[in-house]
Amino acid sequence: MSEGVQLLTRRRLMGVVVFGLAFAAVAIAVSVGVGSYDVVWANVWAGVEGADRQVAIHRILRSLLAFAVGSSLASVGCVFQALTRNPLADPFLLGVSGGAALGATGLMAAGISTFTIAQWTIPATPLGAFVGALLALNVVHHLSVVRGRIQVHRILLVGVVFNFFASALIMGIKALIPVESIRTVMLWLMGSLAGLKPSHEAFGELVIVGGLVLLGTGWMVLNARALNVASLGDEGARHLGFDLNRVRKRAFIVASLMVGAAVSVAGLIGFVGLIVPHALRQVLGADHRTLVPACVLLGGGFLVFCDVAARLLFPILLTDPPVGILTALVGGPLFVWLLVRGRVMTGWEDGA
Amino acid sequence: MKPILECRDGVLAHGDGPPVLEDVQLELHAGEMVVVLGPNGSGKSTLVSALSGGATLRSGRVLVEGRPLESWPVGELARTLAVVPQHVEMAFPFTVAEVVLMGRCPHLQGVGLEGERDRQVVNEALNALEVMHLKDRLYGSCSGGERQRVLVARALAQEPRILLLDEPAAHLDPGHQVVLYRLLASRCRTGLSVCVVSHDWNLPAQVGDRALLLGKGRVQGDGSFAEMMTSARLSELYGVPIVVVDLPEHSSGVMVPFLSGTR
Numbered sequence: 013m014s015e016g017v018q019l020l021t022r023r024r025l026m027g028v029v030v031f032g033l034a035f036a037a038v039a040i041a042v043s044v045g046v047g048s049y050d051v052v053w054a055n056v057w058a059g060v061e062g063a064d065r066q067v068a069i070h071r072i073l074r075s076l077l078a079f080a081v082g083s084s085l086a087s088v089g090c091v092f093q094a095l096t097r098n099p100l101a102d103p104f105l106l107g108v109s110g111g112a113a114l115g116a117t118g119l120m121a122a123g124i125s126t127f128t129i130a131q132w133t134i135p136a137t138p139l140g141a142f143v144g145a146l147l148a149l150n151v152v153h154h155l156s157v158v159r160g161r162i163q164v165h166r167i168l169l170v171g172v173v174f175n176f177f178a179s180a181l182i183m184g185i186k187a188l189i190p191v192e193s194i195r196t197v198m199l200w201l202m203g204s205l206a207g208l209k210p211s212h213e214a215f216g217e218l219v220i221v222g223g224l225v226l227l228g229t230g231w232m233v234l235n236a237r238a239l240n241v242a243s244l245g246d247e248g249a250r251h252l253g254f255d256l257n258r259v260r261k262r263a264f265i266v267a268s269l270m271v272g273a274a275v276s277v278a279g280l281i282g283f284v285g286l287i288v289p290h291a292l293r294q295v296l297g298a299d300h301r302t303l304v305p306a307c308v309l310l311g312g313g314f315l316v317f318c319d320v321a322a323r324l325l326f327p328i329l330l331t332d333p334p335v336g337i338l339t340a341l342v343g344g345p346l347f348v349w350l351l352v353r354g355r356v357m358t359g360w361e362d363g364a
Numbered sequence: 365m366k367p368i369l370e371c372r373d374g375v376l377a378h379g380d381g382p383p384v385l386e387d388v389q390l391e392l393h394a395g396e397m398v399v400v401l402g403p404n405g406s407g408k409s410t411l412v413s414a415l416s417g418g419a420t421l422r423s424g425r426v427l428v429e430g431r432p433l434e435s436w437p438v439g440e441l442a443r444t445l446a447v448v449p450q451h452v453e454m455a456f457p458f459t460v461a462e463v464v465l466m467g468r469c470p471h472l473q474g475v476g477l478e479g480e481r482d483r484q485v486v487n488e489a490l491n492a493l494e495v496m497h498l499k500d501r502l503y504g505s506c507s508g509g510e511r512q513r514v515l516v517a518r519a520l521a522q523e524p525r526i527l528l529l530d531e532p533a534a535h536l537d538p539g540h541q542v543v544l545y546r547l548l549a550s551r552c553r554t555g556l557s558v559c560v561v562s563h564d565w566n567l568p569a570q571v572g573d574r575a576l577l578l579g580k581g582r583v584q585g586d587g588s589f590a591e592m593m594t595s596a597r598l599s600e601l602y603g604v605p606i607v608v609v610d611l612p613e614h615s616s617g618v619m620v621p622f623l624s625g626t627r
Contacts, residue, residue: 016487017461017499019478097455237469237476240462243455247418251449252522253442253470298456301475 020301028302032309036079039313043075043320044068073214077277078205078319078335079312080221082284084228084274086311088267089285090292090303091232094239095260096164103271103285106264107148107171110178112275115144117182117197121189137200138217138276145272148174153264161246162260203281203336205319221273225308228270232304235259239300281336284315287343294350318342366430367391368557369415369445369526374424376410383422384410386581390559392526397548397558399568399589402578403602408561409450411578412530415559416447428526442470446524448515448532454503460514461499464490467521489517492547494540508535516544520551527551529560533567545571569593569616577601589616 045051047067055064085103092101104110119125119140126135152174156166182201186194232239238259241249249256274281288311289303296302318338325333374388385407392398400408413419415426417433426433428445436444446467454463467489468482478486490496493513498506503514512535519527527548533541541564548558549571562568568575568589575592577585579601585592598606598619605624610617 016496017465017483017490019465019483022477025475025477094456099456233475237472240458241466241469243458244452244466245455247413248449248452250418250438251416251442251447252466253439255438293456297462298458299462301477 020299025302025305028296029305029309032306032313036309036313036316039316039320040075040079043078043316044071046320047071047323048326070214073218074205074319075316077214077218077221078316080218080225081205081274081278081281081312082288082315083225083308083312084221084270085281085285086288086307086314087225087229087232087304088271090289090300090307091239091263091267092285093289094242094300095256095263096167097243097245098164098168099290100286101168102282103267103274104175104280104282105171106167106268107152107174107178108145108268108271108275109280110175110182111148111151112141112145112272113182113201113280114178114185115140115142115147116200117185117189118144120193120197121185135213137196141200141279142272142276145275146268148178149264149268149272161257199334200279202334203279203339204334205278205322217277221270221277224270224273225312228266229304229308231262231266232308233301235263236300236304239304240298243298279334279336281315281339283336283339283343284311284318287339287347288314291347291350314343315339365393367427368394368429369559370427371411371415372425372427374414374426375422376407376414376419377422378410378419383581385578385583388424388583389586390415390576390583392557392559394525394557395552395555396573397552397560397568397571398574398576399572400559400561400576400578401563401565401568401601402584406578407581408578409530412447412528412559412561416445416528417441439470442522442524444524445526445528446519446522448512448519448527448529450530450534451508451511452515457502457504459499460495460501460503460506461486461490463503463514464499464518464521467518470522485523486517486521489520492520493517494543509537509540512536513540513544516547525555526557527559529558531561531563533562533564541567565589565593565598566616566618569618570614593617593619 049067051068052064055062056068088103089101092103092105093099096105116137119136124136127139152167152170155170156162158166186197238254238256241252241254242256242259246256289307292303292306292310296306315335319335321342322333322335322338369392371388371390374385375383376385376388377383388411400411402408410419414421428436428441464486465478465482468478468486469476471482472478490499493516495510495513495517498510498514503511506514512532516529516532533544536544545567548560552558560568572589574587575585575589576583577592584601585597593608595606595608598608602621605622606619607622608617608619
């Protein structure tokens, strides 16, 4: 007779976290070390002002930003999948992508590139995206509430319809704006970290996105049990002492801030939020106490590696390919490989 | 003695629809097993749902340990009252062990790593329901009967004082039906209060303290099995010829439905 059930031990949990941290560290180290310019690190350490130092700082900020964006998208995707009981849910589920894109292109079409508040100059695109994302989320959320309860099927439907509606408007806007602006809009819509920003601006973004990742991750880890029982549906979760309606409301606030910030920084990077939780669920199992930290750390690392690949392609293509294209190009085959080789995907299949 | 679970003047309905059940009076005392019986659509599941806070009452009230049900925080209620639904689908690939460990959720805090005691409770529950050998299987890959036993194990892992079960034996073979009712009876002797919905009369009659009969939107009877389990009552309740046969060498009889009346 066996010893009975195995518990999730502190050791296993720490193992996942340590592995994730190591993966993230390697990703960031590679990302900082690799590029078309050879940084002379001795100069950087010596504090010599110049190109070496500038490139190094730029790369560090870009790597950390990529990490934070990847973390946000992967962890939010994981939480949305859990709370909607839908393995196809992604961070843009609640119309965030459509709203963000609409906000950004709308401002571009209006010819507004910066806002000036006091001595601060804020680029209009990220701000428009952030505001658009939050507005979209609010609209979709309100339309999905029936008698004070969020209806999961309505969220999915309303979110999808909203994104289509926004796409149509964006097409219309694109037809109206001057040709030379379209490229900027397109690159941003595809998702890219390439927009070369002054260090202080990138640092500001990093503080905001990074802070939200830390807070959001904390919330998710503390609510991992609720995410687990969410698999049972509202009634089943209540039998185990969780009011999913309340959890969902809070999760949507946390998630929308995280995704809104990530989108405003890096545009619409697809696939990370869908693929990373799936792949990790196949490897680690469905328990969110390990799945959430793994999504945060490995999702971040994954996007950093994709960004490295994007930069390595720079000399070949003579342009920075949007990282959003690479996430799909790398993630897609990886996902199919896991699907073909891995164990059953969802709880629905009868694969005895 | 005050009942541990009671329903007073309950009117149960789904949404704005017509009432499913009216004038429901139910008392469940500590250590008692009440069996809810009645034809399809007579409101048995709705009653279980109302008693556990799922369906809200249109009027009347449910009291758990004397306190109105709606005043219980969900977490505290889950430590007091456990529910075994008819069937549960998991949206993601959890193993049987993970599903039963979820029963410990209401007792955990924060990240919620289970401890040695949680492990013992879960092992005991898995063994009691004879599903230990399934522990590493995915819940979704188990058969209907196996899933039902897993769900009962999960409910026991909650260590509740009240247990509501909605047709827990529907997919069980006779052997496992006996295992289940034996287990419920032994838990009742140690103080657990059980309310179980059933279509079967023969096994519940051997262990149930009371039978609550539902039909035509009302409670049709509430009393001991000796009182309730008569050919006349059962034929009336289900609308087909049913004969209750006494087995003198056993403590209770059996009911047999017939395709046509007596010749």
